[in-house]
Amino acid sequence: MLLSLKMHPFLGALLTGGMLYGAALLYTIYRYLFKRSGLKYKGKHVFITGGSTGLGLSIATKLFRKGAKVTIIARNEDKLKKAAETISKKGDGRVQYFTFDCSNPDVNEVEKLLDKAEGEFGHIQYLFCTAGFSLPNMFLEADQTFFERQINTNYLGYVKMSQPVAKRMAERNRNNKGSKLGDSGTIVYTSSILGVLTCVGYSPYSPTKSAIKALADIVRIEMAPHNVGVHLFLPGSILSPGYEEENKYKPEVTKKIEGSADFLAPEKCADILLSGMGRGDYIVTTEMLFEFINPTSIGSC
Template sequence: MFSAPVVVAACFALASTWAAANFLFRKTPWGAKGKHCVVTGGSAGLGLALAVLLAKEGAHVHIVARNQERLAAALRDVEAARQSPDQVFKTYSYALDSAKEAEACLDAVSAASGGRCPDALFLCAGKSRPGFWVERTEEELRECMEETYWVQAWPALAASKRMVRSGVHGKLVFTSSVLGYFSMVGYSPYSPGKFAVRGLAEALQSEFLLYGISVHIAFPGTIFSPGFAEENKVKPKITLRLEETDVGSAPAAVAAHVLRGVRNGRFHITYDFIGNVFRCSSRGSSPGNGGLVDQVYVMIGMIGLPLWRRDVDKEVRKHTEEHYDYLRSKGLVQS
């Protein structure tokens, strides 16, 4: 009988052969040059990094965010990446968790693009509010869904209507999170919206085959952005403890991975070992990325993920006494 190392080595050899063949016969990659690209949440973090990268590739870049001061600073960064005097760079201040605001935003973008709708919409707007479920109010939970799901769904609706009406074979690029594949303590206010974004992308990936519109969804892990620094200020201690060994990435590195996935026609875009294991272990019937390579990640997930979850749950249970002290300090349980 073959030993386990031999089997794993054979799997990786087959996967490498498949990947090489796929590289030789894949379709022509998508190019951003000359395309009108809208980036929501484009004033900081991943959104800003994508806007700069798109500018470097020769795209016309339209940045949407709320804060005018940050938009002005972001525009300077994008201008520094200009490749041609013909490129159009614009900023827009809209609250995209409103359908009316999203419609007005797309109207403004189209007007600045000579009446044409965008060729690609990169949906990076969003906010994380970690915490415990029993602390949340109705208002807070509704705000969390607005900041994670609706802030992407409304502009996607406005843009896709225009693409269909104009016959533009455009792109919608959603941003979920690795927490759109799984979740854990501390993320009950946040991860439902990221799961919902995934559900929307799954449905649209199928539906938009009717129109020639491509749908992509990225599942980044930790990104060292201003938003991450803010969420850590309110993140539960147990969540911070579980994330102590988490290896994050700079926004520019993640943006490069996302744009590479879009360029190569990936539906689910993951870029690191953990993301690929979770993607392959929970993708259901979603289009895969790597045939035999994906199967290797599935095998790793079958063994590794239950062990990882066992350790996480063990740490959560050890936190019980400290957690109840916290709840008493908030008046959420009787002394």
């Protein structure tokens, strides 16, 4: 006797979705348990925007210890000097710093800066864009300058720093004919989970991080023929010096929604980012749950 089993369409979709997410979870666990490091930093020029504090400083410190030649830039010279002293305490790399404002900089000034940096340490092999800040507020209450300032630093600053570097990397590929992705350079864009999962109170901030994600998705595809690798970092909450300033403007409803969110130290975030890059991940996140965001970033045509 044959039995005919019929399943409700909703249950079928639910089962299929559960299987897909289960497979994704197992794959994610596998990647976290079996890490590999495929990037070499010793003797390579690493250029970091926003390198005087927070995530940028942590990346600089860790790569200096791996023997990299590290350039950090930021606006405050005193913080840069202190950061350079911190970076150089342990390791056999080299470090230099330049005072530079990354908020919508003039492209000619960027070129001069790159000439100086590469004049000392050679061509830039890794560019980490980490400069940025968050000033949250409700859409109806936020001053227009909140939007303008964050667009200038969090988005245009990344564009105007990374495009000239990308052009230099592409030119190097034409001259040297790199054989694989990353041979001519690597660009790392720092976005945020709030660029993908939005939250009340972040209308001046989240769109800038969404823009960075879209930018990285496209640049990744366009730079691949030039053997330039691209990574996108989507961190959660980072316990950075800018967090206190952010809280001054954060609406009460936003604080309630966030609750007692766990904050990651910049050092831990840097470890996660560098490990993900070593595995060859395009998108790197600070939380395993956020790995489910990865399939939504399939680029464009």
